Amino acid sequence: MEIALTMIQAYNKLGYRAYNVTSHDFAGGPDNVRRLANMAEFPFVSANIVDSMTQKPIFKPYIIEKVGGKKFGIIGVTASNNVQIKGLTIADIGKSIQSYLPEIRRKADFVILMAYLQRDDEIKLFAEQIDVDFILTSGTFRYSRNLNKKNGMLIARCGNIGKYIGAITFDLQNEDRELTDISNVQIQLQYAEKRLNSFASAADGKPLEEFYADEPGILRTIKSLQTQIKVLNSEATSVVNPITYNLIELDKSVPDDPAIRSMLKELGKRLSAIQP
Structure with missing residues (x-):
């Protein structure tokens, strides 16, 4: 008790x-x-x-x-x-x-x-x-x-x-419109932004095209991520009644x-x- x-x-x-x-x-x-x-x-x-x-x-x-x-x-x-x-x-x-x-x-x-x-x-x-x-x-x-x-x-x-x-x-x-779940869109968007930010952090403020000029594979990945983020943002903002579900893990990161x-x-x- x-x-x-x-x-x-x-x-x-x-x-x-x-x-x-x-x-x-x-x-x-x-x-x-x-x-x-x-x-x-x-x-x-x-x-x-x-x-x-x-x-x-x-x-x-x-x-x-x-x-x-x-x-x-x-x-x-x-x-x-x-x-x-x-x-x-x-x-x-x-x-x-x-x-x-x-x-x-x-x-x-x-x-x-x-x-x-x-x-x-x-x-x-x-x-x-x-x-x-x-x-x-x-x-x-x-x-x-x-x-x-x-x-x-x-x-x-x-x-x-x-x-x-x-x-x-x-x-x-x-x-008059139903609610549309965009949780998967948000998850994909967060993942793409996280990957793009990791490349930007390594570049330490320098333009990505300049920093990765000698690494065409990474540049292709960056361009793909930028395109993906643009498409996902457009998809999320075009929904009339968006709804999201955020699952928060109660681990040590939660104070x-x-x-x-x-x-x-x-x-x-x-x-x-x-x-x-």
């Missing part, structure tokens, strides 16, 4: 907007999950974790968040993973989503589904006609560097062990937040004190 409490404190510090409750969160029992929800400065969300008697969700099934002048409906579901939780039932994922979608659609411009799914759950859900715009998935080791599209839904994966953070950014210029580092040190002390 000490670890879970520290996680909630960290999430508060990071400014979480919502948390999708999963079946694994109940390992310490429902009362502990409710205690964590009361500590959180953001809502716990789940449309398919329901009271076994009333069949009503024990948390908000969805929330509406306003960002950039648009309203986003955020709904959460979890796979059961054959977990038995006293007094609670993990209801059918698809039916739970569909029961709230009309209500959410009336209130929101876009619908985001947060889903903790196993592989079989993904296959079943993605085959259904579900009127959501984005699906943020976890529960498997799979991750992607661009958005997958299934039945009109844009799907983002960032794995299941907290190694990556996924960030979706889009520029809505025309509400620690001093406040969160302090929380972890205090957690370590508390755990050491209670260990036999």
Whole structure:
């Protein structure tokens, strides 16, 4: 429980907007999950974790968040993973989503589904006609560097062990046109620019044509990269409603937040004190 409490404190510090409750969160029992929800400065969300008697969700099934002048409906579901939780039932994922979608659609411009799914759950859900715009998935080791599209839904994966953070950014210029994922274009562009910059760094400010005058192979590569960058930039800027998915690896290049580092040190002390 000490670890879970520290996680909630960290999430508060990071400014979480919502948390999708999963079946694994109940390992310490429902009362502990409710205690964590009361500590959180953001809502716990789940449309398919329901009271076994009333069949009503024990948390908000969805929330509406306003960002950039648009309203986003955020709904959460979890796979059961054959977990038995006293007094609670993990209801059918698809039916739970569909029961709230009309209500959410009336209130929101876009619908985001947060889903903790196993592989079989993904296959079943993605085959259904579900009127959501984005699906943020976890529960498997799979991750992607661009958005997958299934039945009109844009799907983002960032794995299941907290190694990556996924960030979706889009520029809505025309509400009558669909969003177009340019993540692959951006990845290619970044790679081409990185290679070109490496040649420029070696030239140390000298014109590339002059510095590599005796190396025609490198000059051909440079010209090819320059052409590629021009084409990719044109492709990216010509899209009316561009959307990108940035997968950020939480490695040593990401600086620690001093406040969160302090929380972890205090957690370590508390755990050491209670260990036999």
